[in-house]
Amino acid sequence: MSQQGYVAAPPYSQSQPGIGGFGPPNSSVHYGHYGDPNSSYSAPQPGVSKSAVPFGSPAPVGPPPPGAQQLSQSSFQNGSGTPGQQFQGPPPPSNTGPSYPPYSLQSQAAFPNAAPASSAAQLADQLNSMQINSYGNGVCPGAAPSSPGHPAAFQGPRLLPPAQQQMGLPPAPQLPPAPQLPPPPANSVNGLCAQPALPPMARQGGMPAPVPPNPNLQHLPGQPPGPGYHPQQANYGPQMAASQLSYPGAFPGGPAQLSGPPQKKLDPDSIPSPIQVIENDKAAKGGQVYATNTRGQVPPLVTTNCVIQDQGHASPRYIRCTTYCFPVSSDMAKQARIPLAAVIQPFAAVPPNETPLYLVNHGESGPIRCNRCKAYMCPFMQFIEGGRRYQCAFCTCINDVPPFFFQHLDHMGRRIDHYERPELSLGSYEYVATLDYCRDKKPPNPPAFIFMIDVSYRNIKSGLVKLICDELKTLLDKLPREEQEESSAIRVGFVAYNKVLHFFNVKSSLAQPQMMVVTDVAEVFVPLLDGFLVDFEESRSVVNNLLDQIPELFADTNESETIFAPVIQAGMEALKAAERAGKLFIFHSSLPTAEAPGKLKNRDDKKLLNTDKEKTLFQPQGNYEALAKDCVANGCCVNLFLFPNQYMDVASMGLVTMYTGGTLYKYNNFQINTDSPQFLSDLRKDIQKKMGFDATMRVRTSTGFRATDFFGAIYMNNTTDVEMAAVDCDKAVTVEFKHDDKLNEDTGALIQCAVLYTSMSGQRRIRIHNIGLNCSSQLADIYRTCETDALINFFAKSAFKAILSQPLKTVRDILMNQTAHMLACYKKNCASPAAVSQLILPDTMKVLPVYMNCLLKSSVLAGRPEIPTDERAFHRQLVMAMGVADTQLFFYPLLLPIHSLDLKSDAVPAAIRCSEERLSEGGAFLLANGLSMFLWLGASVSPELIQGLFNVPSFAHISTETTSLPDLDNPFSKKLKHILEQIQSHKPHTMKLMIVKQREQPEMLFRQFLVEDKSIYGGASYVDFLVCIHKEISQLLS
């Protein structure tokens, strides 16, 4: 059922874009219907549990399934690839087969009519009923899914998604609802149901026709809302059974499982699809206002675009949790083995239509804090005694309200000024810090950026130095500043280095810049104070003069050796001497082999792979740790731009960057003509990023649990203070929590994250994010509020941290194990009894297996000699700092069909699953994972398309050398450009576009990103992995 719910949802969402005008009304209707969306949400959740069963899956599936199923399974796979099918009706392409098309048509027709009013109502009813009915298991799947499945299709689905907590593997979903058991069958059944939904999405998305949206609907439509319901149920049973029968073979087929008979391969469309999940959520919540007024409320997925309104809890842009309901006791937590973690992105960018953080200024008295635990005033604090005192929500200590802050309470016990004070009503806000919060009790100076350019032979010859210098001339006008400021307060300084350091005095009073060479690299120091860090506005002419001269100054250099640690040291010392925090921009292109501290040697050794010593490849050489520590202590963030053409020991060189909250950029075999756009774009973005400097983060929790582990681009000097030399909008810290004690279900679990930092204008501030989570003694509650994207973020970071100390195999095993445990625990405790062979997935973790598989076969954990060590170290480092949205995209790339763009709409087309099967010879697909981007062109892609995109007559004329598309004046090209921009926006790294032609060598690279397939490096395919995990679960449960 869940799947159905699934199914239902997507159609809906799809219909929105597809149908155009249609969407909006729907949504509004929804909204209206719910009245207060929040409340409505919360309601469904609990209800979810069982009720679903009845209608759920069966309904849609109904009659068609059986037949379809089988067809689909066998023919399906074959068919999918074949062009023939495509010819046939638009919808069917894949599996759905013939039966669907009609549906779709109908649905379309039906939709408009039925949808709005009635459906909504129904849904509501259903939901209610669900709640009431909820079965012990807490397996809700049925409820939600079913509803969507039904007529509800339209709206139902939307609502449902939230409601549905659980998702089954093909079989599972349905199972829960119906004890009906045999997963396999269910599977198949679902598969069918689902398939229609999924395939349509994928396939049809690919298709030129507008169909896609509809297909989803198809199911729904098929069954008239009301009526279809019961019948379906009836059908259900049998179907399931049937499916079971057929299934076993198919499913287990993979590995050792039960019977391995007939079909070895599980139908890919029958297993949970990330795309489906994403689209469902989009359909349900996309474009809406999401208000954070409820504790423990599960936010929309990261892939869903909506407007977030802070009503007392931090926006999910700032904090996402692996689960929004914590188990009450550590025993329970151990049982479930769901990591309790929050991914905090304290400086996350908010879209312009959301309110920026309010700044609270209490003047000299500073922020109001609990006397005992030092938590900051926040909406969780309880005012008592007429407002004269307040009880800290974190440690329960009772504090006096400072006189200047006193305010009377209203009849609800709430302060009268509740809505006037951000710190009383909002989840996130900022305090102006007093001198007590400053280094040496002195107000901080505005931060500085120091540009440190490697001017060794290679960089001069490649033209990189000139490129950087030219770019800086314009870029320095765009230094970040506070909204209200006219110009940026940030100072700039310049250093050129090879084997020695060249500092530049660019004081505004000079006619010419002056160069000062520091050759004592063993003990580097800053040769000047005055004139090194300057205001660009004031020193513009000198700086520009300098930037003109740098390439010439070193034009005839033949120095090829470089230093590295002394460069960082120098930058740090400069900032220290100037008593500023700041950021170094280091542009470096070779392994630092010159005789100096931090000298590195090539230690890349493929022989270490898959041995216990593999971890040493990720550990830094030399004394970079101490350097990093110094940098952090002095508020010096290091941004590193690497231009390697061979091994550069990223693990060592990037270490300081990582610990200081910097960003690492790497451009392999940098070619000025092809790679400079990417590099320049990264540089521009990075310089303009909003960020905080010299930051310390503290995560406080209410009693009963506490933050125990932190992952991210951070440095920890002790166990509680997270130190970050700088933190920008893209950096996220993942915090793991453990129980100390029992939690209280009434008060919930409260988290307050406070970041003390220096703003870009040099103001000391404290940024506070508060979030409240629920607590429950019911495992089902936990599972229902999990967020897979956050889980993956946590797993990725913890695994990537663990590889420093443990063999990769152990790390992979742990991941597998924990995944199996979590799912097994669910099956055992939350799902209705089912056969051992049945794989049951909680709705919120439907896509955990596929994501987990992606993580396991990511280059970092794969350990294959084909993958350069540097690349792995690079990815490891990037992931450690990523937020949820970035990890989601990184591990499960976005694959868009672009041959069938809807030119009339602004929207990005629906994605398809990352599998080769989803590609078609006649199509063109765009793939992006946040680091790289591919435009894959099928061998028989239409000449018009080629002409439109590349302005060349045929496939053969397309150059794969290019990294950008020509600017052409045709709607198709413009649209694609627009899509590229949208994908690129808000991504920390600029993706270099690679053109890949089907059946040409570079395709191998591209295929690595088709993460649902078996990897050329040996990673399991999604299906295989499912089978494997299922086996693990079965073993655990047996």
Next chain:
Amino acid sequence: MATYLEFIQQNEERDGVRFSWNVWPSSRLEATRMVVPLACLLTPLKERLDLPPVQYEPVLCSRPTCKAVLNPLCQVDYRAKLWACNFCFQRNQFPPAYAGISEVNQPAELMPQFSTIEYIVQRGPQTPLVFLYIVDTCLEEEDLQALKESLQMSLSLLPPDALVGLITFGRMVQVHELSCEGISKSYVFRGTKDLTAKQIQDMLGLSRPAVPMQQGRPLQTPEQPVISSRFLQPVHKIDMNLTDLLGELQRDPWPVTQGKRPLRSTGVALSIAVGLLEGTFPNTGARIMLFTGGPPTQGPGMVVGDELKTPIRSWHDIEKDNARFMKKATKHYETLANRSATNGHCIDIYACALDQTGLLEMKCCANLTGGHMVMGDSFNTSLFKQTFQRVFSKGYNGEFRMAFGAHLDVKTSRELKIAGAIGPCISLNAKGPCVSENELGVGGTSQWKICSLDPSTTLAIYFEVVNQHNAPIPQGGRGAVQFVTQYQHSSTQRRIRVTTIARNWADAQTQLQHIEAAFDQEAAAVLMARLGVYRAESEEGPDVLRWLDRQLIRLCQKFGQYNKDDPNSFRLSESFSLYPQFIFHLRRSPFLQVFNNSPDESSYYRHHFARQDLTQSLIMIQPILYAYSFHGPPEPVLLDSSSILPDRILLMDTFFQIVIYLGETIAQWQKAGYQDMPEYENFKHLLQAPLDDAQEILQTRFPMPRYVHTEHGGSQARFLLSKVNPSQTHNNLYAWGQESGAPILTDDVSLQVFMDHLKKLAVSSAS
């Protein structure tokens, strides 16, 4: 004795040599009884208008241990074309070029009037002079400005092809690269870290050519100038550039907090300069010129911490062993000085500050390398400006009055040995048969290196008579000494100046009156003073005074005529008559007395004392006092308090100071403005006369003296009062009557008391 005075003067003018004894006692024993050692003051480059250099190589004695230069004292066999070395008696063939010589056709070096002769030799590559400026930037704005102007001005004074370099320092040390166009470039060093020469050269990128340089040096490798050119450039090429660079020099930008001294890395700056030259121009003439405005406060060579509340060491601290940094700093600078001297580079120190600047620790840099030491209150004074300008003054023939990298080789006839030298030199450790085991000054060698010298640079060279008493020297025998000075002329030519002198031997027992008559008391006073100062540098002050006193008493005992135990009978011959007075003033001089002088001042005074020629040295020991009055023309008067009269204007020249003192009445007249009244024009002239004379001295002396214009009762009158013989003090004022002079408030003994004591002790049979 007029003959001897003439003889002495003539010798000095011709050879630049003055011996303490001009007739030598013929045995070791007698020589030691003479008290004043046989020694001479040698001015190697004494300006000689009448000495045209010859353009060929000197002819050397072929004995490897001798190598004396052919000189007028050699016996020549014109027929056999042989000559006998007058030092080792080796018979040598004349070289082929001398084939045509005969009694009537003698080469210059055989003519008696060429006892001093100068050769110009073409040997080795001609390398340009190098001037490396080290500039302290921790100065007050006006000071720095003045210094910058002086430096800019100096560029026009340098020889156009000279190489010039610039190092600035404050908290950091910057070595400026002068070759680059456009952007100015400098290498920066941490001021706290001592670096080896190798490190410095590596860091300046000078080490790469090290290999070719060593191999290629003889081949005159062309790369060599290229390498160094980054930091050392010909003046004519970059004077504009450097002028701008100097103009842009900023004060050290590092903040100096209240109560702190600026951080000054003098030690490292100097070390880098030495290392730079060592790597690029070893063994060529080079001047490192250090301009500093305060004490080194960090790094190696620091003299005082940066806390202002801790004052810089005083003599008191040093006595109490309370000068924390002194030993280490001194060692640092000594090492540098030795390295620099080894490479033939000299170090000048121009220290201008109101407080001490660490000259005590740094003195060896100038002392060992022949560099100048200049001490002033501020760079913005004419004292510094003119002194600095005078460094580049030119002599009578339009040549710079500076020479570099001199080797002084002293050869003696076998009755003599060399005990040592005192002056701006270092030992070259050339052992040989003529080197005495008893060292006086820098001994144990017959060769010294003088990295920089000018026409007035004077060394004291001490000898030991080794002839045994029982091996009498034949009547009429003469002892000979040859001084061979090889040096780089300011025109970069290599030159050799050879001075050969001879003196008669005399048996002290039979011919004491000859010896006595040939005593040069002025030279003896200076030579003894140098010994005393040399000892004072290494020993406690009182010990030196005691030693000096004992020597004086012994001398008086030896040469005085008296009846035992009858002080009144004591008489000294004319040739000794002034000697006790010189010693009296020497005892009071700042060279031996540290009271009232800072350690820096003492070092400064001693530095100059150890290098000036006899005349200047005597002025230093006993300042000259002239009186101007209406009673007659200006006249020299006794350096005595009795000379201070109300109606006199006194002009005192102590070498370091020129003091003009208006007597009480004169001062009152001046206050009343009589000089402005036409009818008192003579008074105006009287006032003007000493000023004009002072100007004359100021114009010529290096370093320029401090000019003090004061009057009776003026605070600066102390300069005069501290120098004059306190014949009238508050103790004896009334006893001596008030007829004349001004009482000095001091407990110092007067010359009369001193002499009384001396007589008493000299005639005492007890000693």
